Amino acid sequence: MPGIPRTGDFEGRYADLVLDIYNRISGGSSLLPPAIGFILDRECRTQQKQNELQNKSDGLVRFISRRMYENYLLNPLAIATVVNAIEHFRENSVTEQEVRQLIKVMQQDQRYFCRGEIPRDAQRRLEEIDAAAVLNDIFSGLSETRVVFNKVEHSVALTEWILEHCPEDLREIVDLLENALNGR
16 A cells, blocks of 8 residues: 555545545556555544545545554553663653553543543543654653654554564554455
8 A cells, every 4th residue: 555645635625636646646557556545544534524535535545443543552561661762761761650640641631632522431532532642742741851752763663562562452453454455
């Protein structure tokens, strides 16, 4: 599946054009393989907006079940392990419990949720929270602003740790990829 540098291109009046361009680039006699799908973060899209994009793409667009990929990375032990491996992060080690407590507090802050609506269920809060902002605030806060969350570098490190130590945390992503690759 080709990468999409700016998933916001799938918004608004240009969605049809963007989908058409991607289909043309990857179809026909192009050197690029045909697009078999686009997997996007849900972000704050309504179900109606998701359905519209799926229809416009003839089913090529799929959405992860959580707000964004980073929601799968909110594993306190993984975060503590990754930040403790960063040189000069802070003097003393970050604990799993410290990260867990920060996430718990952030789950009660409406700034991290679409339209300021905090889900009642704890599991839904973990799925709906702006996990990229949470990770940024955790990294920045715990390091006393010495380190900011780098989505590429730190997401990869967190993903690798999770794959090695608790791969079931990423089962939804694996299933989504398998279904997309198998045309289901």
